[in-house]
Amino acid sequence: MTFPEQWDxxxxxxxxxxxxxWYDDRTAIIRQALHTNFEGPFLYLLLGDERALLLDTGTxxxxxxxxxxxxxxxxxxVVAHTHSHGDHVGGDGEFDEVVGKTADDVAQYFGFAExxxxxxxxxxxxxxxxxxxxPGHHASHIATYDRNTRLLFSxxxxxxxxxxxxxxxxxxxxxxxxxEFVADGNPVELVLGAHxxxxxxxxxxxxxxxxxxxxxxxxQLQPAVLTxxxxxxxxxxxxxxxxERKDFIVYPV
Numbered sequence: 001m002t003f004p005e006q007w008d009x010x011x012x013x014x015x016x017x018x019x020x021x022w023y024d025d026r027t028a029i030i031r032q033a034l035h036t037n038f039e040g041p042f043l044y045l046l047l048g049d050e051r052a053l054l055l056d057t058g059t060x061x062x063x064x065x066x067x068x069x070x071x072x073x074x075x076x077x078v079v080a081h082t083h084s085h086g087d088h089v090g091g092d093g094e095f096d097e098v099v100g101k102t103a104d105d106v107a108q109y110f111g112f113a114e115x116x117x118x119x120x121x122x123x124x125x126x127x128x129x130x131x132x133x134x135p136g137h138h139a140s141h142i143a144t145y146d147r148n149t150r151l152l153f154s155x156x157x158x159x160x161x162x163x164x165x166x167x168x169x170x171x172x173x174x175x176x177x178x179x180e181f182v183a184d185g186n187p188v189e190l191v192l193g194a195h196x197x198x199x200x201x202x203x204x205x206x207x208x209x210x211x212x213x214x215x216x217x218x219x220q221l222q223p224a225v226l227t228x229x230x231x232x233x234x235x236x237x238x239x240x241x242x243x244e245r246k247d248f249i250v251y252p253v
Contacts (some may be wrong), residue, residue, distance in 0.1 A: 001147070003029075003220060007196065010034030010212040017062035020071070026127065027149060028071050029192070029219075032058040038211040039087040042194050042219065044153055048124020052077045055144060055153055056194065057098075060090025080109075082140035082155025082194055103140040107133075111233065112141075116174065119181060130186065134178055136171025137164055143178055150189035152182070158229055159193020160217035162205055162251040168240040172233045179230035188223040202246035221247055 001024050008019040010132050013035045021029045026047040034040040037059040044055040045068060051147040052072040057064055057079065068077065077095070081088050085102035092098045099109045107115040110122060116133030123129075130145040137156045157163065157174065165171045198205050198217040206213055225247045232243050233250070240252035 003218070005163055007216065007219065008033045008040070009214060009216050010038075010040065010210075011082040011214055018067055019062070019066070023151075024149065027146075027151070032062060032068070033215060034211045037087070038209050040195065040211075040213070041087050042192070042196075044192070045071055046124060046129065046144075047072065047075060048127040050125030051078055051123075053122070053124060053129065054079045054143075056081050056088040056155075057091030057095070058095070059087045062091075063094070064091040065094040069106045078092075080106075080142075081140070082144075082153065083141035085138055085156070088155075088194065094208075101133065101140060103133075106140045106142060113205050116177075117179065130181075132178055132181055134174035136174045137169075138166065141174070145181070145186055145188070147186075150187055152188045152191045152223075152226070154178075154191050154193045154226075156194050158191055158221065158226060158248065159195050159197070160219070160221065160247055161193075161195050161197025162249045165240065165250060165252045168252060169238070172236075175226075175230050175233055179226055182223060184227065188226070191221040191223060192219060193221070198249075203249070205249055207230070213246050217247070224230075 004021050008015050017033050017036050019031045028045040030043040041058050046053045052075040079095045080099040103115050110120050110131050120131050128147050132143040134141050134143050134157050196216050199215045243250035
């Protein structure tokens with residue numbers, strides 16, 4: 001269970017459109033190259049015995065389906081999203097069946113009785129995932145917890161970079177709920193988000209739209225960073241405020 005020494009940071013335009021790294025034999029981390037789009041999003045393909053879950057389809061600036069079909073093999077493919085901003089749903093048109101983009105669509109597909117309350121399980125066959133609604137960055141945002149690897153996939157709600165908050169009250173409540181979920185007997189090994197927008201220098205982010213990221217922060221965050229985010233949001237109170245920390249920047253919009 002490893003990570004590459006360096007992700008595609010945009011400094012070499014000759015790299016493939018997607019960098020694929022196998023965290024283990026059933027967890028593929030895929031980065032869309034920054035030379036295809038400055039967002040450089042991370043996508044995740046989780047393989048079970050029967051089904052495969054693809055979290056996000058990127059910006060749509062690079063063909064994705066042939067790669068995913070090769071990696072997923074003959075498993076039934078479920079295409080879903082951490083949330084429905086354009087840089088995460090841009091490749092949807094390549095796939096035949098995709099979970100809808102609204103909160104109602106997501107709630108209906110995964111079987112939530114009320115959104116955003118509760119946690120539901122999604123079984124890939126020998127691999128059970130917990131789906132946790134976390135609106136605030138986007139109304140349909142989810143976090144996905146993998147019981148096997150103890151990885152928490154946090155989308156745009158927590159990653160090394162600017163955490164854009166569109167609904168302050170919802171974001172604070174979601175992060176608190178996610179931290180409570182972890183504390184309530186769901187231990188996390190690492191938190192994996194959808195972007196890297198910071199350098200290794202603490203608290204320093206790249207310019208908006210930068211398509212080269214030299215000296216990038218690590219993708220993976222320790223679970224203590226989620227605890228830290230929950231704590232600083234609680235301390236911040238009801239009014240939106242920018243918060244700069246070593247591993248993230250809370251950025252109200």
